[in-house]
Amino acid sequence: MTQLNLFPELITPLPVTYYPNFLNIQEANELYQHCLDLRWQQNQIKMLGKIMPVPRLECIYGDEGCNYLYSNSVLLEPLPWTEKLAQIRDKITALTGHNFRIVIGNQYRDGQDSIGWHADKEPSMGVDPAIASVSLGGVRKFQIKPIGGSATDYWLEHGSLLLMLPGCQSTHIHQVPKTNKFVSPRVNLTFRPYVDNTV
Numbered sequence: 001m002t003q004l005n006l007f008p009e010l011i012t013p014l015p016v017t018y019y020p021n022f023l024n025i026q027e028a029n030e031l032y033q034h035c036l037d038l039r040w041q042q043n044q045i046k047m048l049g050k051i052m053p054v055p056r057l058e059c060i061y062g063d064e065g066c067n068y069l070y071s072n073s074v075l076l077e078p079l080p081w082t083e084k085l086a087q088i089r090d091k092i093t094a095l096t097g098h099n100f101r102i103v104i105g106n107q108y109r110d111g112q113d114s115i116g117w118h119a120d121k122e123p124s125m126g127v128d129p130a131i132a133s134v135s136l137g138g139v140r141k142f143q144i145k146p147i148g149g150s151a152t153d154y155w156l157e158h159g160s161l162l163l164m165l166p167g168c169q170s171t172h173i174h175q176v177p178k179t180n181k182f183v184s185p186r187v188n189l190t191f192r193p194y195v196d197n198t199v
């Protein structure tokens, strides 16, 4: 039976595509092990005039010189691609048609590690970037909402890919909230474009 939608403006699709089985279990396990050996660090961020530790570990790999500055405060300078990260980057490009120059890793050691509501609008990614986010390890809640709207929850599974489509960062914000429940450690890899704004 076809359902008549009397309020089409209320059902705007979210600007994301979720691929729960992007990697099979063996590929996901191998990538997770590889990621645990990456060069992680806890950076310091300046917020409301205070300097505080970022509530998660971070790393960055990518093309030489594709430095990433976020929140006007944290500068990430990429190490060269590892073979495995480059393979995953190429697999995402083959699936989605989008190209990426850097990958930023987030490691959530427990439920108190998190990332608050934000959009990824750094000029170094150019206008309307596609951002591809691979999840490994423990499942965490990822929330996304239109600016001023209400949130949709995704439970990002081991080996999944969430593609935030071009335009998403202009209209929506997202977060991985803290939780007091027990959660296993999780690694997230966000593959991002880079444009050289200086030429």
Ligand SMILES: O=C(O)CCC(=O)C(=O)O
Pocket (backbone or CB within 6 Å): 104, 106, 115, 120, 133, 142, 156, 174, 175, 176, 188, 190
């Ligand atoms: O960990 C995630 O799934 C999201 C990470 C994120 O929002 C970011 O790196 O900007």
